[in-house]
Amino acid sequence: MAELLARTVARIGAPDAGAMTDAVALQARLTKPPGSLGELEELGVRLAGLAGVCPPPLPGPAAVAVFAGDHGVYATGVTPWPQEVTAQMVANFLGGGAVVNAFAREAGATVTVVDVGVANPIPGTVSAPEFVSARVRAGTRNLAVEPALTRDEVTAAVEIGIRVAEEQISAGAGVLVGGDMGIANTTVAAALVAAFTGSHASRVTGRGTGIDDEMYARKMGVIADALALHAPDPGDPLGVLAAVGGLEHAALCGYQLGGAAHRVPVILDGVIACSAALATVALAPDALGALVAGHRSVEPGATVALEHLGLRPLLDLGLRLGEGTGALLAVPVVRAAARVLREVSTFDAAGVSSK
């Protein structure tokens, strides 16, 4: 394991039990019926545990990082979209015209775009300050016939993710949102979820951006065959990422580790981020304390991954876009959960009678 990765994993600590106990007690004294804020109460307690203090700080503004990469498994015909769309969408992100940009404006979040492994040249100008050119290789190898990545390539991508998280946190980000772009990357995510959870391909394969029955059957077969070919060991998360992973998946894993190491919450988006989170928690179990499930993607692998992690998604709006879009919609919910503990009066202080 390379030095930055090892140092980051070593830095990740457990949630602070004392702060969580204090938060549970405080929730009961606030001017609302006990339990009436449902999942926001537990979320507030988790934020206190992560911050190590009750009430937790109000998280600073959110920062999005969209990691883009291409996939050798594209060649097996698992998506109807041309591979060039990955590079074209990177240009669209930089131009501010994608859904992630629109949702980031609503959330007051910055958007950094990271080319960690796109196959084609990015069209147009790519000197924007919010662009990080860090291509580990121009797309992965075809996991249907050989390991997608070497272990060194995985580590390089993970460390890129760590560095992006650290730069955003240094710049003041209080919530991290990891997004993805990569044609064929739901195939990779499904393989990762199957490998880490022991689920059959039929349970984790989804229709991604929208595929017909024939292509769906092919996609599921590719995933099942790849698992049989590589027999990835879930106890060796970097090995799993090398065998059936993607560069954006590995970078998202690093990004999540980076947030956890600095005790900054990371909101998970769809199946790509959720599959990466399985690697994250396999590398550093305490990183779970920093992860918040932003929404329930339509992709079945996302739900399998979240159940494995024991996380309940905040939103369930039928989204299946990626880019970080669903996680961005959850940013105000996360901040609201912190505000409850910080800003709501107690019964005593407000002169409100209890029942």
Added chain:
Amino acid sequence: MAELLARTVARIGAPDAGAMTDAVALQARLTKPPGSLGELEELGVRLAGLAGVCPPPLPGPAAVAVFAGDHGVYATGVTPWPQEVTAQMVANFLGGGAVVNAFAREAGATVTVVDVGVANPIPGTVSAPEFVSARVRAGTRNLAVEPALTRDEVTAAVEIGIRVAEEQISAGAGVLVGGDMGIANTTVAAALVAAFTGSHASRVTGRGTGIDDEMYARKMGVIADALALHAPDPGDPLGVLAAVGGLEHAALCGYQLGGAAHRVPVILDGVIACSAALATVALAPDALGALVAGHRSVEPGATVALEHLGLRPLLDLGLRLGEGTGALLAVPVVRAAARVLREVSTFDAAGVSSK
């Protein structure tokens, strides 16, 4: 029907079918897989229909109005909370210490507090500019033994709600959030939902702020008996509000009508707002086009009401607080749905290949 109410109902028009057709077509050309934004796509189409133009405008800042009232049915023992809590919580809202205040700060929303029927004096200073003192009467009569309100009292409360909506819209509000405060008001809401939907008391009665089995059985019995006593006619919505309603429920109905008349979206909160929406749509069926279901309350009557209206809630976080809290969390989702149609590039404009 009084003049302001009649004029408001007459002004409420149907959604603009042309704008909705344009919005459906535009969704398909934006740089995202078709359908990948799930419920946000339909929401965007509804916003276009309400605004009468595609893309719809980005809604201006949200405004909350919390309508507070007390209930004669309190005397039957349907809640463990003292009635004085209604007045105390009004003071808490004005002091900025309630959950609705914390969530409004997150959403950048103003909070207006309207005393439309509190039984007790409001403690402390009540000269705040965000306070509207418009008490129709100091709590309703006991619906277990007589009609809760006269028809004139209902109309007065409805017109207060209309005026508050109009003032907020004049001041620049682009999204309305109607909240409530009133000890025992979930009993009233359940009775309204039962009356408007024909549901049995057992289907709509919930545990409100948290009651034990004995009190729950009493509450359900009170609701069932009141429906038998008054036999309210759902074709006469003002009559239903008079028989088994509350002043905050009536005011919320007016508030929703006011938003609809000005084609401003109104986000529904929990069971109180949802029960009021049944009256709203009974008075003006086209008002439905302005109503957005913010979240799914734990209260079963809220789900029954939303199903009756054909509205799907955006969030489902296990909330049961009221005050407008759940609706406030949905404000960014509503604005994000408008941003998609306004801000996302088309495949052609962004130079992104289609599948």
